[in-house]
Amino acid sequence: MRSKELSMQVKEAILKLRKQKKPIREIATILGVAKSTVWYILRKKASTGELSNAKRPGPPGKTTVVDDHRIISMVKRNPFTTANQVNNTLQGVTVSISKSTIKRRLHESKYRGCTARCKALISLKNRKARLDFAKEHQKKAAQFWKNILWRDETKINVYQNDGKKKVWRRCGTAYYPKHTTSSVKHGEGSVMAWACMAASGTETLVFIDDVTQDRSSPMNSEVFRDMLSAQIQLNAVKLIGRRFMIQMDNDPKHTAKATQEFIKAKKWKILEWPSQSPDLSMHFTC
Numbered sequence: 001m002r003s004k005e006l007s008m009q010v011k012e013a014i015l016k017l018r019k020q021k022k023p024i025r026e027i028a029t030i031l032g033v034a035k036s037t038v039w040y041i042l043r044k045k046a047s048t049g050e051l052s053n054a055k056r057p058g059p060p061g062k063t064t065v066v067d068d069h070r071i072i073s074m075v076k077r078n079p080f081t082t083a084n085q086v087n088n089t090l091q092g093v094t095v096s097i098s099k100s101t102i103k104r105r106l107h108e109s110k111y112r113g114c115t116a117r118c119k120a121l122i123s124l125k126n127r128k129a130r131l132d133f134a135k136e137h138q139k140k141a142a143q144f145w146k147n148i149l150w151r152d153e154t155k156i157n158v159y160q161n162d163g164k165k166k167v168w169r170r171c172g173t174a175y176y177p178k179h180t181t182s183s184v185k186h187g188e189g190s191v192m193a194w195a196c197m198a199a200s201g202t203e204t205l206v207f208i209d210d211v212t213q214d215r216s217s218p219m220n221s222e223v224f225r226d227m228l229s230a231q232i233q234l235n236a237v238k239l240i241g242r243r244f245m246i247q248m249d250n251d252p253k254h255t256a257k258a259t260q261e262f263i264k265a266k267k268w269k270i271l272e273w274p275s276q277s278p279d280l281s282m283h284f285t286c
Contacts, residue, residue: 006037011051014041062097063105071105075168079179080116082166106168116167119180129274148271149236150247151196153208153219153227192219194227198239204231221256228262245269 010031017027024042028035045051063071067090074081074089083099090097103113122130137144169179192208206227208219236244246263248254248270263270 005053006033006041008051011041014038015045015051018042062101063095067095067097068105068109071102072109072111075106075111079167079169080165081168110170111168112171113166114169114174115164116179116181117174119175126274133274146199147240147243148245148247149196149198149232149240151194151232153192153194153224155190155192194231196231196235196239198236198244200239203235203239206231219253221253221259224253225259225262232266232268245271247271247273249273 010033013031014027014033017030022030024035024038028038031038041051070090070093071086074086083102086102087097087099090102106113165181167179169176173179193205194208195205196203208223208227232246236242236246246268248263249272253259
């Protein structure tokens with residue numbers, strides 16, 4: 001980074017103090033500059049008779065400090081602001097610069113144009129519930145987590161717009177809420193899938209239509225119980241053993257009275273996960 005230039009007033013003060021027979025060390029202390037800087041100014045004056053800096057090559061900057069601050073402020077307020085939008089705003093205050101200049105100013109402040117990461121949409125209530133869950137279980141031993149069978153069912157959209165959205169952000173801030181986009185499970189042309197995993201790995205990926213009698217039943221409490229009956233014991237034994245816990249959340253299918261009675265009859269231990277299940281889809285490949 002280029003060092004800050006001394007103002008002409010400071011340079012003139014150096015000469016004035018030197019004429020008063022002040023030593024270089026004392027001048028540096030009085031003006032709050034380095035001794036080498038004082039020595040350099042005095043030498044330059046003696047050799048060239050000038051105090052001003054030589055003209056540097058290259059054109060002057062197109063933006064002022066105020067313009068740079070305005071560009072950074074716009075991106076901080078809304079990281080999804082495009083260079084075109086910044087340019088239009090600056091033109092409104094009679095500042096005419098190119099998109100390349102805007103990008104350079106952002107790069108100088110360590111902002112980069114990146115594709116926004118997509119995260120599941122979680123309400124503030126559910127965020128609090130998950131935080132409370134984490135605090136309650138943060139000191140659990142590793143063996144506790146190894147005995148849990150994590151399971152989830154999800155709708156997978158077969159035909160879906162995979163459009164990406166650009167965001168201005170700094171390194172290490174990819175998952176900040178204001179730098180991400182939200183995803184919800186919806187859309188036509190989809191299949192319902194169920195899968196499970198544990199600390200030791202992943203197991204069966206099942207498509208719900210393949211296990212229902214008419215291949216078109218919705219994922220309700222009855223279908224969910226059939227899925228548990230067919231898959232839990234089989235997969236748990238492979239991944240964990242005979243002593244295991246099942247992760248469940250507050251989905252209506254899970255909290256239904258019939259489902260609760262079914263689990264109680266099976267004598268399965270349950271880990272109550274707050275709000276929605278963790279998204280396990282990223283751990284499975286079709």
